[in-house]
Amino acid sequence: MPELPEVETVRRGLTQLVEGSTIKTVDVLYAKMINLPPDDFKEALRGKRIEKIDRRGKYLFIRLSGHLTIVSHLRMEGKYDVEPEGSPIDKHTHIIFHLTDGRQLRYNDTRKFGRMNLVDTGAEMQVAGLKTIGPEPTEKDLTVEYMKRIFAKSRKVIKPFLLDQSNIAGLGNIYADEVLWLSKINPKQPVNTISLAKIKVLRKNIIDELARAIAGHGTTVHSYSTAYGEAGQFQNHLNVYGREGEPCPRCGTKIVKIKLAQRGTHFCPKCQRLRGVKK
Ligand SMILES: [Zn+2]
Structure with missing residues (x-):
């Protein structure tokens, strides 16, 4: 699943590829992917210029002329690519934006879980999932005070x-x-058992790790690739994820994988001891 660094990498790729382009027409091959009846979606997008691509969390905001925004969430396997008009359509292509310059921006999604919501610009935070979204993991937005408050009450x-x-x-x-x-x-x-000193360490690691992953163009797992079709490079820098049975890079103890809240979870049982609670 693309996480923030991967979505940010897609945002940067799309910015280079289609910012300033104009949409001629749109094909909707899978109507469940969008929030409007296909004819309304197509009509609203006809002739609109792609002005800018923004991001919030794992959501892309494709800013269009006419005060419209497409809120795009890639979910498990969604990706964009740009192809010349007339090149063969993949069976996993669900939305095609025909551009006036003879290219197509295609949205592909093998699992079909991705969603696009066309809304008035300014209404994007009303889309489900964005109403309740927490702060961006940056120095400015993710403050120690905020972390301290949410950690104390959970x-x-x-x-x-x-x-x-x-x-x-x-x-x-x-x-x-x-x-x-x-x-x-x-x-x-x-x-609520994590000390303030540890919360500060964690906060710094969240901010720094995501910044490093963005710099490395994200992690390539399964079918994820950037909007250029390149593979991200950051998987080479992962310390525990996907490394069950391998030595911990810090202490040499074998990395363990457990299921936690239905998700595969990797950790070092020596460096990451459970503290101050009964097992
Ligand atoms: Zn260790």
């Missing part, structure tokens, strides 16, 4: 807490495992 365990986008935007299964390893926090540690 009895959940930390791993699923980090995956909940209403707490912090953008972390998924891979980076949640990585930041917990970097911070030496057990994935089952109850949130």
Whole structure:
């Protein structure tokens, strides 16, 4: 599943490829993917210029002329690519934006879980999932005060807490495992038992790790690739995710994989001991 660094990489790719382009017509090959009847969607987008691509958490905002925004969530397997008009259509292509310059922006999705909502610009935060979204994992938005407050009032365990986008935007299964390893926090540690000193370490690791992953163009797992069709490089820098049975890069203990809240979870049992709670 694309996480924040992968979606940010797609945003940058799309910006280079289609910012400033104009939509001629749109084909909707899978109507369930959009929030409007296909004819309304096509009519609204006809002749609109792609002005800018923004992002919030794992959501892309495709800003169009006429005060319209497409809110695009890639979910499990969604991706965009740009092809010349007339090149063969993949069976997983569901939406085609024909551009006036003879290219097509295509949305492909093998699992069909991705969604596009066309809304008036300014109404994007009313889309389900965005209404309750937590702060961006940046120095400016993810403050120590905010972290301290949400950590004090939750009895959940930390791993699923980090995956909940209403707490912090953008972390998924891979980076949640990585930041917990970097911070030496057990994935089952109850949130309200984590010290302020540890919260500060975790906050810094979340901000830094996602910035590093963005710089590395994200992680390639399964079918994810950038809007250029390149593979991300950051999987080479992962310390625990996907490394069950391999030595911990810090202490050499074998990395363990468990199921936690239905998600595969990787950690070092020595560096990431459960602290101050009965097992
Ligand atoms: Zn270790």
